[in-house]
Amino acid sequence: MSRANLNDLQAFVCVARTGSFTRAAAQLGVSQSALSHTIRGLEARLGIRLLTRTTRSVAPTEAGERLLATVAPRFDDIEAELAALSELRDKPAGTIRITTAEHAANQVLWPKLSPLLRDYPDVRIEISVDYGLTDIVADRFDAGVRLGDQVARDMIAVRIGPDLRMTVVGTADYFSRRPPPQTPHDLAAHDCINLRLPTYGGLLPWEFEKDGHRLNVRVEGQWTFNATQPRLRAALAGCGLAFVPEDMAQPHIDEGRLIPVLADWCPRFTGYHLYYPSRRQTSPAFALVVEALRHRECGRSASPTVTGRTTPA
Known part of the structure; x- marks a missing residue:
């Protein structure tokens, strides 16, 4: 097969993987019209439709899926071998x-x-x-x-x-207005700063565990974010309680800007x-x-872990 045909196959793989002529053109460094012309030429030479195009998406046909499954791994192998040559x-x-x-x-x-x-x-x-x-x-x-x-x-x-360990934190000013929660159930009476992740869809519940008893609590509050840093900032501003990774909150805890609560309900994982x-x-x-x-424990054994946690955002 000529080099031009190999380039066309590589262009097809990129479009099929990204599901978009726009994204594929950006990755390949060509114009969208040139990429569309390349794919039409490849389909014409093969005499079969490889991609189904709509106004919103691009997807491989049955023949395109078969070609993708056959060709794509070989391109990956070639790229891996070329990358390995950098050892020289x-x-x-x-x-x-x-x-x-x-x-x-x-x-x-x-x-x-x-x-x-x-x-x-x-x-x-x-x-x-x-x-x-x-x-x-x-x-x-x-x-x-x-x-x-x-x-x-x-x-x-x-x-x-x-x-890792999660922690519930709030400011002294916030706790002057509402008593600190003693159990996760007490969070129902608090203004909590929520998290929504695309992989979950809804608001992420706060996960707790104590003495082998696991508890997921859905909280309410005025603020919802899709990342951790804004939730920490809102907690520091006294807007409510935040459930964040302990290592992010620790500097603020050490300096007295945040107060941790429910520590006995927050195990490591x-x-x-x-x-x-x-x-x-x-x-x-x-x-x-x-x-x-690579993580090195510096001679210390790892702490007991709890599996099944969601990723800290």
């Missing part, structure tokens, strides 16, 4: 794309990877904050970050952070893991990223 270079180089949630990006990835980039100027890191539990293979990410119990079994998982496909050909740059992120 004196310095690791390349772009590593990671999808993660906001909390992990701020509390784990940034502090661990920023020193790495100072030492390796040819390595580039792209962090995509996304709460949709992205398919890293389909969306062409090198790796993703999730809580340990959320990683699929067919992935390689590397622990990159300690066990499995921390973040970097995960990637087991078939991935590891490049020197990727290996550096993995080692920089």
